[in-house]
Amino acid sequence: xxxxxxxxxxxxxxxxxxxxxxxxxxxxxxxxxxxxxxxxxxxxxxxxxxxxxxxxxxxxxxxxxxxxxxxxxxxxxxxxxxxxxxxxxxxxxxxxxxxxxxxxxxxxxxxxxxxxxxxxxxxxxxxxxxxxxxxxxxxxxxxxxxxxxxxxxxxxxxxxxxxxxxxxxxxxxxxxxxxxxxxxxxxxxxxxxxxxxxxxxxxxxxxxxxxxxxxxxxxxxxxxxxxxxxxxxxxxxxxxxxxxxxxxxxxxxxxxxxxxxxxx
Amino acid sequence: xxxxxxxxxxxxxxxxxxxxxxxxxxxxxxxxxxxxxxxxxxxxxxxxxxxxxxxxxxxxxxxxxxxxxxxxxxxxxxxxxxxxxxxxxxxxxxxxxxxxxxxxxxxxxxxxxxxxxxxxxxxxxxxxxxxxxxxxxxxxxxxxxxxxxxxxxxxxxxxxxxxxxxxxxxxxxxxxxxxxxxxxxxxxxxx
Numbered sequence: 123x124x125x126x127x128x129x130x131x132x133x134x135x136x137x138x139x140x141x142x143x144x145x146x147x148x149x150x151x152x153x154x155x156x157x158x159x160x161x162x163x164x165x166x167x168x169x170x171x172x173x174x175x176x177x178x179x180x181x182x183x184x185x186x187x188x189x190x191x192x193x194x195x196x197x198x199x200x201x202x203x204x205x206x207x208x209x210x211x212x213x214x215x216x217x218x219x220x221x222x223x224x225x226x227x228x229x230x231x232x233x234x235x236x237x238x239x240x241x242x243x244x245x246x247x248x249x250x251x252x253x254x255x256x257x258x259x260x261x262x263x264x265x266x267x268x269x270x271x272x273x274x275x276x277x278x279x280x281x282x283x284x285x286x287x288x289x290x291x292x293x294x295x296x297x298x299x300x301x302x303x304x305x306x307x308x309x310x311x312x313x314x315x316x317x318x319x320x321x322x323x324x325x326x327x328x329x330x331x332x333x334x335x336x337x338x339x340x341x342x343x344x345x346x347x348x349x350x351x352x353x354x355x356x357x358x359x360x361x362x363x364x365x366x367x368x369x370x371x372x373x374x375x376x377x378x379x380x381x382x383x384x385x386x
Numbered sequence: 387x388x389x390x391x392x393x394x395x396x397x398x399x400x401x402x403x404x405x406x407x408x409x410x411x412x413x414x415x416x417x418x419x420x421x422x423x424x425x426x427x428x429x430x431x432x433x434x435x436x437x438x439x440x441x442x443x444x445x446x447x448x449x450x451x452x453x454x455x456x457x458x459x460x461x462x463x464x465x466x467x468x469x470x471x472x473x474x475x476x477x478x479x480x481x482x483x484x485x486x487x488x489x490x491x492x493x494x495x496x497x498x499x500x501x502x503x504x505x506x507x508x509x510x511x512x513x514x515x516x517x518x519x520x521x522x523x524x525x526x527x528x529x530x531x532x533x534x535x536x537x538x539x540x541x542x543x544x545x546x547x548x549x550x551x552x553x554x555x556x557x558x559x560x561x562x563x564x565x566x567x568x569x570x571x572x573x574x575x576x577x
Contacts (some may be wrong), residue, residue, distance in 0.1 A: 247452060247453065252452060252453065255452050256452075259448070259452075275391055276441075276444075276445075278391065278395075279391055279394055279395040279398065279441070279445055280395075280445060280448065280449075282391075282392060282395035282396070282399075283395040283396070283398045283399035283402065283445055283449070284399070284449070286395070286396055286399040287399045287402060287403060287449075290396075290399050290400050290403050291403055294403065313559075317559065317562065317563060320422075320563070321563070321566050321567060324425070324563065324567050325567055325570050325571065327400065328426075328429060328567065328571055329571070329574060331393070331396040331397065331400060332393065332396075332574055334396060335389060335392040335393040335396050336389065338392050339389040339392050342392075
């Protein structure tokens with residue numbers, strides 16, 4: 123088991139660009155619509171058009187392709203396997219040995235679909251800070267309030283948890299180093315022995331979490347925080363002109379997709 | 387009440403971190419990944435009630451979704467439903483029988499129900515969903531898995547021979563760790 127040192131959670135690249143400054147809700151809605159279009163129009167010509175479209179967005183976001191490539195690497199195996207199995211195991215008109223016309227088409231289509239799916243969601247997480255994404259999730263969950271879902275509490279918990287993730291990583295790292303300096307080898311032994319070695323890491327962690335939670339609750343109480351009360355935000359989400367422009371562009375994307383669909 | 391919210395958020399942050407430390411399990415196809423992220427959820431369900439456990443599972447998967455989804459959110463949906471079944475059952479039984487025996491009983495029942503639920507859900511919902519959405523044919527998964535285990539020949543044997551025992555083992559490991567940790571934590575939790 124590889125432990126923590128190199129673990130990076132979250133992929134936000136904090137630079138300035140047209141895409142970065144869009145409202146997170148615009149980007150989230152755009153992503154959902156894009157994914158829907160991917161499934162409604164599964165055609166090669168349209169996918170190639172999307173490939174160009176996503177690269178234009180990538181260019182606008184000032185993020186280098188290498189950064190995106192690092193995010194894509196983990197699923198490259200899945201893409202290659204999809205391409206491989208579709209290429210060799212699709213029934214149809216044989217072109218070369220057991221490779222069929224349908225096989226070639228499907229293998230490009232399905233691997234391109236996974237590529238586009240991951241590419242588009244990476245574009246969202248690379249250009250939007252997790253905090254702003256959480257804000258926009260709160261916005262879209264608002265209608266659930268009528269069903270008595272505690273939306274405000276959920277979003278408060280999301281924000282607190284998000285703030286504590288780096289702290290927790292540091293703490294785990296510290297505890298593991300403390301154990302290692304006492305001669306514990308986490309990479310040795312059978313499964314039962316390895317699990318036993320994890321217990322002295324877990325227990326102090328939980329104890330410190332519960333203590334921290336008490337402290338934080340006291341701090342909030344002393345600042346007169348109230349759960350149900352209407353909260354204000356330091357940075358408010360606001361649609362600007364570039365958001366309306368992007369909505370028009372997304373509608374245009376839909377229309378172009380449909381035109382390509384009619385003509386091919 | 388307020389304190390509980392904060393405890394839930396801290397536990398779900400821990401759970402999220404643990405989810406990123408996933409690793410493949412020996413003898414099982416590599417798309418079944420093992421992680422310890424259910425431990426904070428079960429501890430939360432024991433200490434704060436079954437719904438707290440479900441909340442931790444939900445938050446953890448929202449984070450995994452926004453931070454690093456590589457399966458268009460199907461993996462997160464599957465992880466949430468299976469994890470929620472586990473914490474809901476163990477938390478509910480423990481709520482009515484708060485003792486060492488109650489903990490053992492609740493975790494063994496929850497492990498068995500979770501493994502069965504995971505098997506059924508994968509057979510009827512998640513594997514077909516992967517197939518339609520990612521175009522990743524079930525036959526390919528079966529062929530890939532048969533390299534690891536020659537008894538796997540079709541979907542039924544795939545879920546029965548790999549997904550069921552995998553989740554059973556996962557549940558047992560999680561339960562053992564929870565029991566070992568919980569014994570030491572309980573004075574603090576029932577303060």
